[in-house]
Amino acid sequence: MTIGHPYEDKSGQKLSVESGADVFIEVLNANGVKVLFINSGTDTFPIQETIAKFEAQGKIIPRVVLCPDEATAVAAAHGYFVATREVQVVLVHVDAGTLNLGGNMHDAQRGRAGIVVCAGRAPMTFEGEMPGTRSMNIHWTQEQLDQAGILRNFTKWDYETRRPENIQHVIQRAFQVASSEPPGPVYVTMPREVLMEKITEVVIPSANRFNSLVTPQADASAIEEIADALINARSPLIITGQSGRNYSTVDSMIELAETVGSPVVSEPVHMNFPSTHPMYAGINSQPYIETADVILSVDQDVPYIPANGSPMKGAKIFHIDIDPIKPTIPLWVFPYDHIVHADSSKAIPLLIKVLNRKMGPSDSARVDERYQLIRESHEKEYMESIHLAQSHEKNNKITPEYLSYCINEMTAESAAVIDECVTNGKHVSNYVRRSKPGTYFKSGGSSLGWGLGAAMGIKLADQERMVIATVGDGAFIYGCPTSTLWASDVYNAPFLTIIYNNQIHNAPRESLNAGYPDSYAKRTNNWVGMGLGPSVDFALLAKACRAYGETVVKPLQVRSALMRGLSEVRSGRSAVIDVRLEMT
Numbered sequence: 001m002t003i004g005h006p007y008e009d010k011s012g013q014k015l016s017v018e019s020g021a022d023v024f025i026e027v028l029n030a031n032g033v034k035v036l037f038i039n040s041g042t043d044t045f046p047i048q049e050t051i052a053k054f055e056a057q058g059k060i061i062p063r064v065v066l067c068p069d070e071a072t073a074v075a076a077a078h079g080y081f082v083a084t085r086e087v088q089v090v091l092v093h094v095d096a097g098t099l100n101l102g103g104n105m106h107d108a109q110r111g112r113a114g115i116v117v118c119a120g121r122a123p124m125t126f127e128g129e130m131p132g133t134r135s136m137n138i139h140w141t142q143e144q145l146d147q148a149g150i151l152r153n154f155t156k157w158d159y160e161t162r163r164p165e166n167i168q169h170v171i172q173r174a175f176q177v178a179s180s181e182p183p184g185p186v187y188v189t190m191p192r193e194v195l196m197e198k199i200t201e202v203v204i205p206s207a208n209r210f211n212s213l214v215t216p217q218a219d220a221s222a223i224e225e226i227a228d229a230l231i232n233a234r235s236p237l238i239i240t241g242q243s244g245r246n247y248s249t250v251d252s253m254i255e256l257a258e259t260v261g262s263p264v265v266s267e268p269v270h271m272n273f274p275s276t277h278p279m280y281a282g283i284n285s286q287p288y289i290e291t292a293d294v295i296l297s298v299d300q301d302v303p304y305i306p307a308n309g310s311p312m313k314g315a316k317i318f319h320i321d322i323d324p325i326k327p328t329i330p331l332w333v334f335p336y337d338h339i340v341h342a343d344s345s346k347a348i349p350l351l352i353k354v355l356n357r358k359m360g361p362s363d364s365a366r367v368d369e370r371y372q373l374i375r376e377s378h379e380k381e382y383m384e385s386i387h388l389a390q391s392h393e394k395n396n397k398i399t400p401e402y403l404s405y406c407i408n409e410m411t412a413e414s415a416a417v418i419d420e421c422v423t424n425g426k427h428v429s430n431y432v433r434r435s436k437p438g439t440y441f442k443s444g445g446s447s448l449g450w451g452l453g454a455a456m457g458i459k460l461a462d463q464e465r466m467v468i469a470t471v472g473d474g475a476f477i478y479g480c481p482t483s484t485l486w487a488s489d490v491y492n493a494p495f496l497t498i499i500y501n502n503q504i505h506n507a508p509r510e511s512l513n514a515g516y517p518d519s520y521a522k523r524t525n526n527w528v529g530m531g532l533g534p535s536v537d538f539a540l541l542a543k544a545c546r547a548y549g550e551t552v553v554k555p556l557q558v559r560s561a562l563m564r565g566l567s568e569v570r571s572g573r574s575a576v577i578d579v580r581l582e583m584t
Contacts, residue, residue, distance in 0.1 A: 014201045017200075020164030021046035021195040022053075023202050027171040029060050030204045033089050033449035033488055034152075035080060035460060036062040037073040039100075041093020042136060043120025043320035046195035062089070065460065065491050069483035070100035076460065076487075077452025078104065078113040078277045079418070082270070082441055085245070085460035087114040087178045094120050094142045098150050098187075103447025103478075105154040105185060109328070111269060112242060114183035116174045121147055121160065121189040131218070132192035146481060151187045153328075158187040166200045172205050179212035182323040182342065187370035195416025213341035215322060218350060222318075222338045227354040229294045229316040229337075231363050236262040237292035239285050242444070244270030246345035247437035253298075254279075259355050261367035263288060263374055267300065267427060268419070271440040277377035283429050288537075294318075298344050301326065385430060393555050397582035400424040400500055404431035406436050406558045407470065407498060410566060415439065415466040416458050420451030420475040423506040424581075428470050449478030453496065456484055459493040466569065467495040473532055474505050481538075485574055494574040496565045497542075502581045537582070542576035551578045 007011035017023055024047060028036065040048060054061045067073035070092050077088035092098060098119050122143035126134040134140065144150070148158040157177040161170050170188060178186045190551045230236055236258060243249045244266075253273050257264050265288065266273040273280055281288060289295070289304045289311055297303040297319045304310070311317060320340045326332040340347065359367075389405035392398075404427040411417065411432060418438050421512055425442070434440040441458075443450040455469040471479065476499050488494055508530050512521055521527055539549030548568040552561045556578065565575035 001537070012112065012201055017199055017202050017263055019046065019195065020049065020167050020197050020199060021050040023164060023167040024171060024190070024195065024201065025050050025054060025061065026202065026204055027168050027539070028062055028089060030221045030416075031175050031207045032086065033062045034086075036064050036091060037067055038064055038087050038091045039067050039070045039073055039093065039097055040091070041120060042096055043093050043190075043192045044140070046132070047091065048194055055473065057288050063390045065487060067483060067487055069480040070097050071102045071104050071449055072456070072480050072483040072487060073451045074101045074104040074108060075118065075450045075479070076457035076484075077115045077289060078108050078111060078443070078450065079441075079454030079457025080461045081113045081115060081457075082111070082245075083185075083416070083438070083458040085114075087116060087175050087183070088457075089116045089118065091118045091284055092120075094122060095144045095147050095150065096142065096452055098147065101151070102449070103445075104453070105151055106186045106447045107443035107445035107450045109445065111442075112182045112184055112245070112323075113444075114178040115185040116171070116178050116188065116326070117151070117155070117185055118188045118190060119147070121191050124191050130193045130197065132196040134230055146506035147189055148187055151185075154185060155187045158189075161188040161191070161194050164194055164197045165202075167194070168202055168204050169530065172207065172210050175207065176210045176212060181213065183212075214276075215346065215425075216341055218239075218340050218342035218347035222340045223347065223351050225338060226296065226318045226340075227351060227358055228263070229263065229318070230260045230296065230355065231359055232264075233260070233294035233316075235292050235298070236260055236294045237281075237285070237288045238262045238264045238296045238298065239267075239300050239303045240264065240272040240298040241267045242269045242272070242524065243299045243344045243348070244437055246343075249348060249354045250274070250347040250437045252345070252352065255314050255352050256355075257532070258371065259352060259359070259367070261370035261374065262296075263378075267435075269442050269444040271434050271437055274435040275429065276435045279371070280378065283426060285451070293424055296320070297336075298348070303516055320344055325413045329359045363434065387496070389431065393583070395555055398555050398558060398579055399582050400427040400502075401431065402555055403498070403500065403558060404428050406562060408432045410559070410562045411468060412466060413439070415468055416441065416455075416462075418442075418451050418455045418458065418467065418469045420448065420469065420471045420479075421500045422448070422472050422475065423500070424472065424500045432470075448472075448475040451475055452481060452484040455495040455497070456493045459495050460491065463492075466566070468553055469495060469497045471497060471499055472506070473499055473501040473503060473535060473538070476534070476538060481541060481576075482545055484487070485540045485542060485547045485576075489546045494569045494572055496569045497574070497576045498562070498565070499538055499576065499578045501535055501538070503531065503535050503577055503583055505530045505532065528575035533583075535578075538578040539574055542574070546573070548573055548575035549578070550576075553580045553581065
């Protein structure tokens with residue numbers, strides 16, 4: 001038996017098989033799938049039987065990771081994907097399992113995660129005509145008019161396997177669509193009659209002949225115009241969202257910022273730009289939008305919020321993106337001088353090359369002057385934030401600023417930080433400094449419950465890496481902690497969770513305060529349907545799942561608790577540090 005091992009390419013050869021389920025697993029092997037994230041039902045057993053058979057016969061199989069909740073499965077697959085850029089596979093049951101994937105499918109869509117989501121469907125026959133025919137009353141109630149319609153808003157493509165003879169083509173197509181930029185989830189339903197039907201041989205297509213598409217280079221004339229605008233800019237601004245998915249682009253973005261003397265706002269779905277760099281301008285573009293005369297948006301879904309401030313009249317605005325007009329976002333209306341369809345890992349180096357050709361000594365001198373002014377301003381702002389956090393050590397209550405500052409002190413440069421702190425995410429991004437590609441992730445979407453599963457998935461992909469999930473208390477609850485911590489224990493994927501526990505759904509409270517500045521809720525401190533206090537004993541919950549758990553209530557306890565949590569993870573055990581924050 002070889003689990004998750006490099007596959008010997010047998011494409012074009014006739015393989016002996018016994019069923020449609022055998023074909024399915026052979027296609028996963030051909031595509032190098034190392035892990036199958038599964039939550040099984042009465043319709044997935046043919047695949048599970050094939051895996052048991054292949055294991056008994058010493059054949060290659062993916063590592064099967066059982067996720068007791070489907071939300072854990074898709075979040076873990078998402079995490080594994082961002083760590084490796086390899087398409088992942090999730091297997092769930094019929095309509096019910098599909099529904100339980102929940103909001104994490106939204107995160108996979110907006111986070112551009114390549115995942116092949118497979119589900120059983122109710123058997124098609126009911127009089128015993130074929131193996132796999134309906135044998136339980138649920139086989140009637142589980143059939144929907146359009147099962148794939150459950151997820152069609154969130155997937156790039158969907159299909160149903162109809163014959164065992166072409167399963168290999170259907171699944172290979174699924175991999176091709178899921179991996180092509182912009183990557184994303186696809187959905188395949190598989191009736192159990194098709195999986196159980198006898199078939200004696202199959203020719204597996206070569207994955208190399210069904211590659212993802214070659215990404216586009218930027219239009220040369222558009223790049224020339226962007227370069228001219230940046231050279232002549234008085235106050236340029238660069239905004240990026242997902243360019244860091246290609247690690248090489250991080251260095252390119254640094255070079256671009258230094259070449260034109262521009263601050264860089266990075267909404268870190270990935271680590272797009274080092275937060276240690278003098279040109280790093282945080283995660284919010286609004287303070288810069290109204291004064292920038294040239295704006296370059298790169299792989300960013302929402303460059304600014306018009307209701308909160310729009311670009312100045314006459315500003316030159318450009319957009320470079322692999323998904324440039326956002327067809328899955330129905331109302332996406334931002335004015336641009338050029339919308340450039342391009343892979344930023346190709347477009348940004350080209351832009352730098354054009355800039356270097358065009359810039360003269362006077363241009364470079366102007367850039368240097370601007371660079372120094374921005375560097376001094378950013379350093380001053382950062383030192384002020386450090387002094388603020390340090391002053392909070394003497395408080396009676398723990399603030400998010402102080403907690404984030406302490407996490408930064410304890411976190412190695414190579415560690416992966418998964419942030420799902422929502423309103424406290426601004427403190428994580430400001431204090432927990434990241435300088436290496438692939439060391440900071442957000443979901444890309446807005447559905448909570450992603451962080452725990454994603455952390456486990458990243459750890460499964462890289463056993464040597466320290467993985468730290470920073471989550472709010474609401475996000476921790478949404479993250480199916482019993483399912484995820486159980487799986488992290490069983491499959492040896494320990495990670496550290498730090499809970500920013502403010503005992504409230506703070507995003508709705510902030511929205512209410514913005515909509516009703518003089519609200520009854522604020523005047524009476526009656527935050528209807530938002531309070532999460534008294535808090536769950538999350539440390540006790542962690543211990544019930546064989547993880548380490550600790551509750552922290554005083555600032556002077558924070559550093560030592562974090563050290564204990566990190567030590568537990570290094571020893572092979574997940575840890576949960578529940579930090580009770582100052583309630584504001």
